[in-house]
Amino acid sequence: MDIKRTVLWAIFFVSAIMLFDNWQREHGRQSMFFPNPAATHSASAPATSAPGASGTGSEVAAPASNTAPATAATAPGTPAQQPAPAAQLIHFSTDVYDGEIDTRGGTLEKLTLTRKSDPKQGDLNITLFDRTANHTYLARTGLIGGDFPNHNDVFTALPGPRSLTDDQKSFQISLESPVKGGVKVVKTYTFTRGSFVIGVDTKIENVGTAPVTPSVYMELVRDSTPVDTPRFSHTFLGPAVYTNEHHFQKISFSDIDKNKAEYATSGNSGWIAMVQHYFASAWIPREGAKRDIYVEKIDPTLYRVGITEPVATVAPGQSVDVSARLFAGPEEERILEGVAPGLDLVKDYGWVTIIAKPLFWLLEKIYGFVGNWGWAIVLLTLLIKAVFFPLSAASYKSMARMKEITPRMQALRERFKSDPQKMNAALMELYKTEKVNPFGGCLPIVIQIPVFISLYWVLLSSVEMRGAPWVLWIHDLSQQDPYYILPVLMAVSMFVQTKLNPTPPDPVQAKMMMFMPIAFSVMFFFFPSGLVLYYVVNNVLSIAQQYYITRMMGTQKKSKPA
Known part of the structure; x- marks a missing residue:
C-alpha cells in the first residue's frame, strides 16, 4: 500500500x-x-510596412481600407532612380520621457519612461517602445487610400527644440514627408511637462492637381515577447479595444493566431491599446470621428492593433489636420481616468473588477494618510478582517466544535466502516445532538473569498507597488523578498493555522493538509513582497481571531454549571 x-x-x-x-x-x-x-525572434529587419497591401522583406501589409486599396508599401523609384535618403534617429527628452523618433515614417521608435529613485532600489526606468534584433514595439502612423506617404518613407526633421528647458511647459517636433501621390504630410509630436500623453498632429497637404481622399492610420506594433512578471502568476499581455458601444475588449495573441479574435471593428468613439504588466500604450483619436479598427498578425512574431480614420476630400492647394493623442505610461488609475473614458480598464482586474476597484480606492486613501504602501496594505488587511469578523467568528466557532467531536466522529467511522449508510446516519445524529453544522466553517470563508481574490489582483496589478519601500530590507513591494523572510513567515503561519483546524479523518487528507504550507511557500518565495505581506498579515490576524474565539469558547464552557 x-x-x-x-x-x-x-x-x-x-x-x-x-x-x-x-x-x-x-x-x-x-x-x-x-x-x-x-x-525567439528573427534577427531580420522588423516589419515596417504601411497598411493595405502585401510587402516583402522589411515591408508588411497595411490595414484594409474602405477607400481605394493601398498600393505597394515601398516608395516608387524616382526617374533618376536615386537611392532613398538614409533615415536618422532624433533623440528627445522630457521630465518623464527619453526617446527617439525615426525619420523613416516619423515613427516613435524608442520611448523610455524615466523615474528618479532611491539608489537602493536601482533603475526604475522602463522602456516601452523599442526596436532591436530581439524585440519590437512601435507606435506609427501614415496614409492609405493611394500612393501616399506612410511609415516607410523617410521624412525630414524640421528645426526646433528636442527637450524641455526649465521654463518650458511643452515643445514640438515636426517632420515633413516627401511628396507622394500629390500629397505632403507634416507630422508633429507635442510633448508636455509631466504628461504621459503625446499629441500627434498629421497635416495632409494636397500639392498636386487632383483632389485626394486619403485615410490616416494609427497603429501599435508589438511582438509577443513576455514581460517580467512574478512567477506562478499571469498578467495579460496583448491588444485591447474600447468603444462606447462594446466597452473594453481584450484580444490575446493566441486568439489572433487562431483567427478567433473578437472585437468591435468600427465606431466613432474609444481607443485601441497594447497592454502589459503595469504599463500600456493607446491611440486615442478625436471623439466623434468615424474610425475602423483592425487587429492582425503581420509577421511570424509581430502583431498590430490600429485605427484607420477617413479624411474628407482634400482639394488641390488645400490641407487638413487630423489630430490624435498617444498615451504611453503607467497604469495608474487616476492618470488613466483623466486621459479618456474607459482607459482605466487597461488596469485589468478581470471578473473581480466590481470589488477590486473600491478596494484600490480604499487602499489609496489609506496610503494618503500613512504615506507608505506597505503599511497601507497592513491597515487595509486589518480593516477587512474587522469587517468580516462576525463571519470569521461563526466559522471558527464551527471549526472549534468540529475539532471537539472529531474523536467521536472517528470512532463512528471505525465502528461502521463496513456499512456506509449506517455510518452517515450516525454522523448526522451526532451533528444534530451536538448542534454542529459540518459546513458551518466553510460558508463564511466562501463568502470572503471574492474579496481576498480581489485584493490579490489589486496588489498584483497596481504599478504604485513598483519601487515602493516598506521597512528595513523591503525596498520594492513589486519584487520578491530578497531574504525570503516574508515567505518563511507565510509558511509558518499556514502551518499554525493547519494545527488549529480540525484534523481530517482521512490520513491521506491529513498528510495533504500538512503538506500544503510547504507547497504554497514555494510559490510565495517568488511572489512580490507586497502580496506576501498581505497574506502574512491576513494569516496572523486569522490565527489571533481563531485563538481568541477558541479560548473564549473554552472559558464559557468551564463557567457553565455541571
Missing part, C-alpha cells in the same frame, strides 16, 4: 509540473524544458 501511494504521489507531482509548464507555454512564457518559439 505504501509503495502504491508513493507511486501515485510521484505521478501527481510530475503531472502538476507538466501542467504548469504547458500553462507557461500557452501564455507565451519560457518553458522549463523546451525552447519557446514565441520568445
Whole structure:
C-alpha cells in the first residue's frame, strides 16, 4: 500500500509540473524544458510596412481600407532612380520621457519612461517602445487610400527644440514627408511637462492637381515577447479595444493566431491599446470621428492593433489636420481616468473588477494618510478582517466544535466502516445532538473569498507597488523578498493555522493538509513582497481571531454549571 501511494504521489507531482509548464507555454512564457518559439525572434529587419497591401522583406501589409486599396508599401523609384535618403534617429527628452523618433515614417521608435529613485532600489526606468534584433514595439502612423506617404518613407526633421528647458511647459517636433501621390504630410509630436500623453498632429497637404481622399492610420506594433512578471502568476499581455458601444475588449495573441479574435471593428468613439504588466500604450483619436479598427498578425512574431480614420476630400492647394493623442505610461488609475473614458480598464482586474476597484480606492486613501504602501496594505488587511469578523467568528466557532467531536466522529467511522449508510446516519445524529453544522466553517470563508481574490489582483496589478519601500530590507513591494523572510513567515503561519483546524479523518487528507504550507511557500518565495505581506498579515490576524474565539469558547464552557 505504501509503495502504491508513493507511486501515485510521484505521478501527481510530475503531472502538476507538466501542467504548469504547458500553462507557461500557452501564455507565451519560457518553458522549463523546451525552447519557446514565441520568445525567439528573427534577427531580420522588423516589419515596417504601411497598411493595405502585401510587402516583402522589411515591408508588411497595411490595414484594409474602405477607400481605394493601398498600393505597394515601398516608395516608387524616382526617374533618376536615386537611392532613398538614409533615415536618422532624433533623440528627445522630457521630465518623464527619453526617446527617439525615426525619420523613416516619423515613427516613435524608442520611448523610455524615466523615474528618479532611491539608489537602493536601482533603475526604475522602463522602456516601452523599442526596436532591436530581439524585440519590437512601435507606435506609427501614415496614409492609405493611394500612393501616399506612410511609415516607410523617410521624412525630414524640421528645426526646433528636442527637450524641455526649465521654463518650458511643452515643445514640438515636426517632420515633413516627401511628396507622394500629390500629397505632403507634416507630422508633429507635442510633448508636455509631466504628461504621459503625446499629441500627434498629421497635416495632409494636397500639392498636386487632383483632389485626394486619403485615410490616416494609427497603429501599435508589438511582438509577443513576455514581460517580467512574478512567477506562478499571469498578467495579460496583448491588444485591447474600447468603444462606447462594446466597452473594453481584450484580444490575446493566441486568439489572433487562431483567427478567433473578437472585437468591435468600427465606431466613432474609444481607443485601441497594447497592454502589459503595469504599463500600456493607446491611440486615442478625436471623439466623434468615424474610425475602423483592425487587429492582425503581420509577421511570424509581430502583431498590430490600429485605427484607420477617413479624411474628407482634400482639394488641390488645400490641407487638413487630423489630430490624435498617444498615451504611453503607467497604469495608474487616476492618470488613466483623466486621459479618456474607459482607459482605466487597461488596469485589468478581470471578473473581480466590481470589488477590486473600491478596494484600490480604499487602499489609496489609506496610503494618503500613512504615506507608505506597505503599511497601507497592513491597515487595509486589518480593516477587512474587522469587517468580516462576525463571519470569521461563526466559522471558527464551527471549526472549534468540529475539532471537539472529531474523536467521536472517528470512532463512528471505525465502528461502521463496513456499512456506509449506517455510518452517515450516525454522523448526522451526532451533528444534530451536538448542534454542529459540518459546513458551518466553510460558508463564511466562501463568502470572503471574492474579496481576498480581489485584493490579490489589486496588489498584483497596481504599478504604485513598483519601487515602493516598506521597512528595513523591503525596498520594492513589486519584487520578491530578497531574504525570503516574508515567505518563511507565510509558511509558518499556514502551518499554525493547519494545527488549529480540525484534523481530517482521512490520513491521506491529513498528510495533504500538512503538506500544503510547504507547497504554497514555494510559490510565495517568488511572489512580490507586497502580496506576501498581505497574506502574512491576513494569516496572523486569522490565527489571533481563531485563538481568541477558541479560548473564549473554552472559558464559557468551564463557567457553565455541571
